[in-house]
Amino acid sequence: MAETTSTAPTTTDLVRGTLEGRRVNPVNTLVSGLLLIALLSSLLVLAVLLADVFGKGWGLLTERGADFLTTPLSPNAVDAGIFQGVMGSIALTAIVIVVAFPLGVAAAVYLEEYAPTNRLTQFITTNIRNLAGVPSIVYGLLGFSVFVNLFSGATGGRTVITGGLTLALLVLPIMIITTSEALRAVPTALREASMGVGATRWETIRHHVLPVALPAILTGSVLTVARAFGETAPLLLSGAVLSLYFAVPPEAGFVSLMTEQSYTALPMIIYNWARQPQEEFVALTSAAIIVLLAMLLIVNAAAIVARDHFERKST
Amino acid sequence: MTQEPVTEEHRTVNADPTPSATDAAADKLRDVVADRETEGPTGNSTIFGLRGLTVYYADFRAVKEVTADIRENEITALIGPSGCGKSTVLRCFNRMNDLIETARVDGSLTYHGVDLYGKNVDPVEVRRRIGMVFQKPNPFPKSIYENVVYGPKIGGMKGNLDDIVEESLRKAVLWDEVKDKLDESGLALSGGQQQRLCIARAIATSPDVLLMDEPCSSLDPIATLRIEELMLELKQDYTIVIVTHNMQQAARVSDRTAFFTVDVSDDGQRTGKLVEFDVTNRLFTSPSKTETEDYITGRFG
Numbered sequence: 001m002a003e004t005t006s007t008a009p010t011t012t013d014l015v016r017g018t019l020e021g022r023r024v025n026p027v028n029t030l031v032s033g034l035l036l037i038a039l040l041s042s043l044l045v046l047a048v049l050l051a052d053v054f055g056k057g058w059g060l061l062t063e064r065g066a067d068f069l070t071t072p073l074s075p076n077a078v079d080a081g082i083f084q085g086v087m088g089s090i091a092l093t094a095i096v097i098v099v100a101f102p103l104g105v106a107a108a109v110y111l112e113e114y115a116p117t118n119r120l121t122q123f124i125t126t127n128i129r130n131l132a133g134v135p136s137i138v139y140g141l142l143g144f145s146v147f148v149n150l151f152s153g154a155t156g157g158r159t160v161i162t163g164g165l166t167l168a169l170l171v172l173p174i175m176i177i178t179t180s181e182a183l184r185a186v187p188t189a190l191r192e193a194s195m196g197v198g199a200t201r202w203e204t205i206r207h208h209v210l211p212v213a214l215p216a217i218l219t220g221s222v223l224t225v226a227r228a229f230g231e232t233a234p235l236l237l238s239g240a241v242l243s244l245y246f247a248v249p250p251e252a253g254f255v256s257l258m259t260e261q262s263y264t265a266l267p268m269i270i271y272n273w274a275r276q277p278q279e280e281f282v283a284l285t286s287a288a289i290i291v292l293l294a295m296l297l298i299v300n301a302a303a304i305v306a307r308d309h310f311e312r313k314s315t
Numbered sequence: 316m317t318q319e320p321v322t323e324e325h326r327t328v329n330a331d332p333t334p335s336a337t338d339a340a341a342d343k344l345r346d347v348v349a350d351r352e353t354e355g356p357t358g359n360s361t362i363f364g365l366r367g368l369t370v371y372y373a374d375f376r377a378v379k380e381v382t383a384d385i386r387e388n389e390i391t392a393l394i395g396p397s398g399c400g401k402s403t404v405l406r407c408f409n410r411m412n413d414l415i416e417t418a419r420v421d422g423s424l425t426y427h428g429v430d431l432y433g434k435n436v437d438p439v440e441v442r443r444r445i446g447m448v449f450q451k452p453n454p455f456p457k458s459i460y461e462n463v464v465y466g467p468k469i470g471g472m473k474g475n476l477d478d479i480v481e482e483s484l485r486k487a488v489l490w491d492e493v494k495d496k497l498d499e500s501g502l503a504l505s506g507g508q509q510q511r512l513c514i515a516r517a518i519a520t521s522p523d524v525l526l527m528d529e530p531c532s533s534l535d536p537i538a539t540l541r542i543e544e545l546m547l548e549l550k551q552d553y554t555i556v557i558v559t560h561n562m563q564q565a566a567r568v569s570d571r572t573a574f575f576t577v578d579v580s581d582d583g584q585r586t587g588k589l590v591e592f593d594v595t596n597r598l599f600t601s602p603s604k605t606e607t608e609d610y611i612t613g614r615f616g
Contacts, residue, residue: 117416188414189453193513195414197466197520198443207465208455 053293057286068287073246073269077280082288084246085269088160089229089295091258092265095164096171096228101221103168104175111176112183113205125180132173139170140237148238158239160263166238167228174227178220182213215307222303226296232267240264242272266292341599341612347566348596359386362524362554363408367422370403372415377403378587380422383573390546390555392565392595395575396610400587401558404575405526407431408556409445410438443470445524446517451533452509454501454516459484459493462501462512466520479519487515488545507538514545518553525549527557531564543568562611565595572598574607 009017061068064081071081115121143166147155155162186209194204210217236242241262266288273285363385370377378400385391393401403412410431412418424431431441443466454462463480472479480497484490489511493504501512510530517525527546531539546555546568559565565572573592577585591598591607602608 187453189449189451190455192411192414192447192449193453193455193516194465195439196409196411196442196447196449197469197516198439199465199469200439203469207469212456 053286053289055286056283057288057290060283060287061290064287069291072249073243073264075245077276077278077284080284082266082269082291084264085266085288086291086295087254087258088163088240088263088265088268089292091160091254091263092164092167092235093225093229093299095161096168096225099165099168100172100175100224100228104172104221105179105217107172108176108179108183109205109210112180113201113209128173128176132177135233136170136231137233137237139166140234142166142169143234143238158262160239160258162238163235163240163263163265166234167231170231170234171224171228174224175221178224179213179217182216182220183209185216186212211310215311218303218307218310222299226299229296229299230267230292232265232271235265235268240268242268266295344562344566344599344611347563348599359388361385362387362427363556364425364428365404365422366424368404368407368424369421370400370407370412371417371419371421373417376584376586378575379578381589383589383592385554385556386571387554388550388552389570390550390557390568392569392572393556393558393575394560394562394565394572394610395587395590396577397560398585398587399575399577401573401575402528403587405528405556405558408524408526409442409447410436411442411447413438443520444522445526446520446522447526448510448513448517448528448530450529452506452513454504454509454512456500456502458498459501459504459512460497463515463519466516470520472520483515483519484512486518486549487511488541488548489515505538507534507541510534510538510542511545514542514549518549522553524554524556527555529558529560532560539564562599566599569595571595574598574602574604574610576606576610 064071068081069086070083071079072083073085074080111121111125143162147162147165148157155165190208190212191204194208195201199207239262241264243262243264246261246264270285270288270292273281273288361384363383365381365383365385368381369379381400381404393405395401406412407420407424408426408431412420420432426441426445430436446466455465457465460480463483464476467474467476467479481490481494484493489508492508493499493512501509504512510533514525514530531542534542543564546557549555557565557569571593572595574590575587576590578588579585591602591604593603598607599611602611
């Protein structure tokens with residue numbers, strides 16, 4: 001019996017011979033190694049950045065605590081806070097959401113669900129993609145010439161409204177693109193099912209297409225708003241100031257703060273503080289960056305919670 | 316008339332003690348229709364009148380000059396090879412082709428004598444009267460109850476919605492399986508149950524006609540059998556037009572069968588056309604066209 005197996009290999013042996021090849025595939029190992037290095041190097045840069053920022057700013061943040069957020073800006077590093085910046089950023093973000101979200105979603109619904117596919121709509125779609133790639137400083141110029149000069153009657157010139165509208169314009173193309181993609185991902189079978197029982201186009205969109213696309217629309221929108229939150233360049237041209245001193249006291253309330261004087265935003269403060277020669281501002285800058293990152297994180301987390309909520313609702 | 320000798324000859328071959336595989340297939344079909352009437356149901360009036368119906372997708376002519384009369388309270392099967400335009404024709408009956416921007420229809424298609432493609436016809440109203448069941452079960456990602464109730468609700472139907480849901484699910488022979496979980500997602504059901512849910516959804520609006528586009532192609536044989544039984548029951552109240560790839564299915568359920576095929580022109584353009592439209596029994600036992608015979612005996616397609 002032992003002899004027969006050694007001279008004439010059984011089927012099992014033959015199959016084992018072909019299946020149990022080299023355990024290590026060198027090309028495979030090399031590729032996965034390179035890909036891992038690519039991932040680690042990008043993470044490493046981020047880690048170094050975070051370590052640097054936290055190293056310089058964490059001490060000041062823990063020492064000052066919530067006071068840092070509620071203390072107004074000041075030329076004296078010792079008692080400088082970021083109050084006006086936080087308020088300005090919140091106001092800007094609110095304007096961006098109120099203006100860009102409904103406009104962007106509506107434009108995308110028209111493009112995807114109503115507009116005929118012809119040269120004109122293709123031209124428009126291509127140009128929306130181009131607009132999404134336009135540098136933000138150009139939007140700043142646009143905001144300056146349109147909202148500061150042309151429509152100063154409505155916006156009041158260099159106000160937080162001008163800044164918010166400029167940022168809304170900046171993110172509008174991205175908002176349209178992400179919503180379009182979310183709508184395109186909704187299967188045709190769902191539209192057919194709805195139209196098949198006698199729903200109109202709008203009923204189909206409102207009852208079936210939008211609810212299914214909503215989680216993806218929300219995710220895209222939040223990433224878009226987060227981008228607006230961190231923008232500095234367009235604000236430089238549309239009225240935000242790089243001042244270290246504001247006349248209206250924090251106690252005056254949100255509305256007075258936003259209307260009775262120039263506005264500023266968190267990224268503007270970071271930019272301004274980073275230019276100051278005094279050593280103390282280094283810690284202040286880093287602390288402000290940590291606050292900015294924390295606020296972004298909160299916005300993103302809220303988006304994830306909202307998306308999960310709507311995803312569960314639609315299945 | 317010239318086809319007649321061919322058919323006769325073919326029959327003689329069938330009598331041979333060792334029939335070929337293709338003849339066996341044809342025999343099987345004949346067995347299925349053997350106990351069915353040759354003349355088909357009489358007295359049913361025309362519901363759809365097709366006169367030279369031609370459908371284009373942009374410059375592509377998908378199907379040309381279809382002329383046929385589809386009758387009330389019958390099951391009409393559209394069969395034929397892939398690309399013969401049977402689904403395209405079916406999607407004209409409820410203006411579903413409107414969803415495809417480039418689709419264009421020539422010739423005429425009447426429903427109870429009214430031109431469906433007439434200027435003042437509202438496709439939404441058409442679809443409320445002519446329901447559709449699709450190839451792949453496509454329930455809404457909502458509860459079973461909401462799936463069924465959606466059509467009546469947007470259609471502003473009077474009456475108790477709960478009753479409509481129960482009645483529709485009962486007609487679709489799904490009630491007993493889902494009555495205790497009406498608020499569960501329609502997507503949680505099995506494929507066969509999903510398709511019956513889609514049928515319940517389609518009949519909830521009390522349509523006149525049910526269009527079915529290969530309703531069993533993604534179902535297993537048992538689920539297929541249930542849908543077929545269901546069709547035979549629904550025939551009492553509805554007119555059913557079904558597209559199927561499965562000739563056995565057409566033979567089992569339909570009263571009349573339309574056979575479509577593809578014409579390939581010299582420059583390679585493929586256009587679907589209606590070859591033969593007859594009572595199912597006659598079409599499968601003594602087709603008048605060679606093309607039909609070749610298809611049902613498996614020599615083509």
